[in-house]
Amino acid sequence: MQEPSYPIYTIVVAGGTGSRMNAPLPKQFLPVAGLPVLMHTLLRFHAYNPAMPLVLVLPAAELATWKDLCLQYDFRVTHQVVAGGKTRFQSVQNGLAALRIYEDGVVAVHDGVRPFVTQAIIHTAFETAHELGTAVVSVALKDSIRRVTGNVSKAVNRNAYKLVQTPQCFRLPLLRRAYEQGESSQFTDDASVVEKFGHKIHLVEGAYQNIKLTTPEDMLLAEAILAAERSNQSPKQ
Template sequence: MDKYAVIVAGGKGMRMGTAIPKQFLPLADQPVLHHTIKAFLTAFHDIHIILVLPADQVSYAQMILQSFPERIDMTIVTGGETRFHSVQNGLKACGENSVIFVHDGARPLITSDLIQRCHEQALQVGSAIPAISVAESMRLVEDEKSVPINRDHLRIIQTPQTFRSEIILPAFQQQYIEMFTDEATVVEAHGTKVFLVEGERSNIKVTTPEDMVIATALLNDRMQYD
């Protein structure tokens, strides 16, 4: 089966406080997106990379292509009004009879091991949604009251959310509703059960300057052992 990685990079860098969108900021001397894409190319040399960017950021794509010493095959797609519409646009570039990964461009610490685990599970049961347990105490806040929640029943959801094409492609033909916060909710609304897979705590989403500090430390530590 073919493999496609739809990498959605729609950040504007507002919380990062930079003029350059966060996915293009330097991380260990390379743009954040370089590390994200490299992980997929390392996991599967034959994977098709589909990069979804806002219309006003498409010009940055050349920066990503030039960050690789070898030529890479990458399709650039313009994003939409919401994440749902951006993913929907990216999926139009995917073929049938395939496994499709949908990943946040601002998760540059994704490992090839997790990508391969997601692929294997999606082949077996149709989907793989990376999730990690909650380490902190949690409370549900309603109005001015709060109640404790059993954290054993909670999971933090990550990407790449991975599906066989016959599951995700028809699901994204639905009309958009606000409850579609990720690909799993879209697939579930279409009537298909999704399956979790163990994620990785290092698979953080880079959103703030503090996240960049953490990502740099984790990446430098990882590179020492590569």
């Protein structure tokens, strides 16, 4: 896979507390197949381009924990760690501030607890954003859905909806200007921030394995995904 000819950067946001995981550690630090989830995530982007600047945004209270984990696991992927804000919006702002020395290129924003993004998805997202300005990874719905209003539910066409994932890629100057807007409760992700700024969002195909680890059941699935990947990479007898 040919490396991009333009500058690229990645901001990994890992601000969750893991309340739905019912675990003693924040979910980004939980071990999967011998490594904390967050290390798997950073390794995916490092593998795509080892020279790409990686910015990791963590809650200020967890910076020491992450430093200890990096020592414990001898984790040597080069990355810059910055403290997040009270909201995801503020955390991405802090991540962008860490890239202030760069003027141009394409930046990806990715959830720290999505450790199974593929090289092909990363590449397509960067290339599309370079060409069109924006690229948001998404997948089609597999289940039927219903709209609920009060006590009444009504079937709706699932083909009219997409499940949004990360990475979400943007030209760096565009994302920087979009995050100069005032924060709004309507901002659910980076795409909504850029859309409010007046830019069209272009969707690119994701993958169902690119899950966001949120519940204990997700951790079981994560182990299975990694086991299957390692099996496929094993030398054939």
